Amino acid sequence: MAAASNPGMPPHSLYIHIPFCAIKCSYCAFNTYTHLDHLIEPFVHALMRELQILAHSQPGLPLHTVYIGGGTPSLLTVNQLSRILSTIRAEFALDPAAEISMESNPSDLHVDYLSALREIGITRLSIGMQSANQTELDLFARRHDFVSVIKAVESARQAGFDNVNLDLIYGIPHQSLADWETTLSAFLKLDVEHVSLYALGLEDGTSLKAWVESGRLPHPDDDLTADMYDLATTMLDAAGYDQYEISNWSRSGRECRHNLQYWRNLPYPGVGPGAHGYAGGVRYSTILSPQRYIKALNENTESFVFPRTPATDNAVLVERDAEIVETLIMGLRLTREGIVRQTFRDRFGIDLLDLHGEVIQRYVQLGLVHVDDEIIRITQAGRLLSSALFREFV
Ligand code: SF4
Incomplete structure (x- = not known):
């Protein structure tokens, strides 16, 4: 159950x-x-x-x-x-x-x-x-x-x-x-x-x-x-x-x-050796070696604060600015859905165009990004140049 x-x-x-x-x-x-x-x-x-x-x-x-x-x-x-x-x-x-x-x-x-x-x-x-x-x-x-x-x-x-x-x-x-x-x-x-x-x-x-x-x-x-x-x-x-x-x-x-x-940059705990996870505002990875992973899980009896476990190796608290950049870069990969402006506003309290209007408009003029009242997404032509666009936000 x-x-x-x-x-x-x-x-x-x-x-x-x-x-x-x-x-x-x-x-x-x-x-x-x-x-x-x-x-x-x-x-x-x-x-x-x-x-x-x-x-x-x-x-x-x-x-x-x-x-x-x-x-x-x-x-x-x-x-x-x-x-x-x-x-x-x-x-x-x-x-x-x-x-x-x-x-x-x-x-x-x-x-x-x-x-x-x-x-x-x-x-x-x-x-x-x-x-x-x-x-x-x-x-x-x-x-x-x-x-x-x-x-x-x-x-x-x-x-x-x-x-x-x-x-x-x-x-x-x-x-x-x-x-x-x-x-x-x-x-x-x-x-x-x-x-x-x-x-x-x-x-x-x-x-x-x-x-x-x-x-x-x-x-x-x-x-x-x-x-x-x-x-x-x-x-x-x-x-x-x-x-x-x-x-x-x-x-x-x-x-x-x-x-x-x-x-959509939403939470996903990761378990197992070498897993990556993002949950509770923390981005983390786990122990790579299966032997060390098994040992850590077998020997550790402490309690842990979510999403950490005995296998957690690196854990970094994701600050708001980094979360915004990650949400942008990941969301622009979604060629159909793109970034829903209202969802972005609900999550971060700001409109995406107020934050990155200059870069986005430049890419709109090049025909690489589409913007309307509801979404921002890359165009067909923008797909091959997406890495260059993503770098602009970092
Ligand atoms: S080594 Fe294993 S994980 Fe890597 S590509 Fe081959 S089957 Fe996949």
């Missing part, structure tokens, strides 16, 4: 970081570890304890979305995921209609496993497709091929999932516009509800960055990457997907509610 909701609290979104992967992908800089399967069960135990500590410091915390990310959550057994979700239901005021998302690797998604995920309450499945091109998947050291993506989507449908996301990556060394078009066409045939596109970044410490720096691979071409973004926009639009965020498209009503919470 869910805990009684605290009516004075706004709905929160809970992020859970699962820090295990079977293989480290060549482009990945996330906090994930391979060859630590023996730690998965102790980690689940520690995570349940962290959830209890978090819930006890803020009784009745209402949750309207849960996102199990990583890492590779589909390395966990149904029993382990079920215990995590049972703890959440027992300790928090989880909305019965909550969106509960889980990231997954296509190779792990057999129909029995997926049916069991539906039974324990996972409502949205995110699958790391990345590409339909085997050479690109090999370059990434992914452990799946495109056939396993097709099978995973079929199995998800058989299991009853009606809310499926696929992640795709573009701007890959040696990737041509035609290669990208092939991946997009293959994606469209799968007819899922949502897609997230990621321009490949060369992150510190990754094999991919080392290969580019050593000359073994060419540097991704920025102009070609921009053309790929335009092509995706055109093809997804023609196929009836709505773009609602700079890098996210969905079928009507299938926007990711959890990620909307981030872009």
Whole structure:
């Protein structure tokens, strides 16, 4: 049974970081570890304890979305995921209609496993497709091929999932516009509800960055990457997907509610090693190492002030000015909704145009920002130049 909701609290979104992967992908800089399967069960135990500590410091915390990310959550057994979700239901005021998302690797998604995920309450499945091109998947050291993506989507449908996301990556060394078009066409045939596109970044410490720096691979071409973004926009639009965020498209009503919470700069406690969170006016991250995380949760018996737990590593109180900037930058990512001026006024007691009128009007004149009485949002032309605009507010 869910805990009684605290009516004075706004709905929160809970992020859970699962820090295990079977293989480290060549482009990945996330906090994930391979060859630590023996730690998965102790980690689940520690995570349940962290959830209890978090819930006890803020009784009745209402949750309207849960996102199990990583890492590779589909390395966990149904029993382990079920215990995590049972703890959440027992300790928090989880909305019965909550969106509960889980990231997954296509190779792990057999129909029995997926049916069991539906039974324990996972409502949205995110699958790391990345590409339909085997050479690109090999370059990434992914452990799946495109056939396993097709099978995973079929199995998800058989299991009853009606809310499926696929992640795709573009701007890959040696990737041509035609290669990208092939991946997009293959994606469209799968007819899922949502897609997230990621321009490949060369992150510190990754094999991919080392290969580019050593000359073994060419540097991704920025102009070609921009053309790929335009092509995706055109093809997804023609196929009836709505773009609602700079890098996210969905079928009507299938926007990711959890990620909307981030872009609206609303609270999301984060648990698990290397999670980030923002709640109670505090932005924080947790201990990176799974071993240290498990030890901290097992040994610490103190009580903590929300949203801190024994796993909290860095915590910073977000001042009003910083909150305004974050709300602006995140809100402008929402290409359709933008920033609702009344919501902004209610939250900060000032109109956005009184605060940043000069910058906004300059971008309006360049055709990069749209302003009316109700909203401020970036235009189609502004999407590719959004980083420059965001820097103006910092
Ligand atoms: S599966 Fe995902 S989290 Fe794991 S290494 Fe690959 S990209 Fe990173």
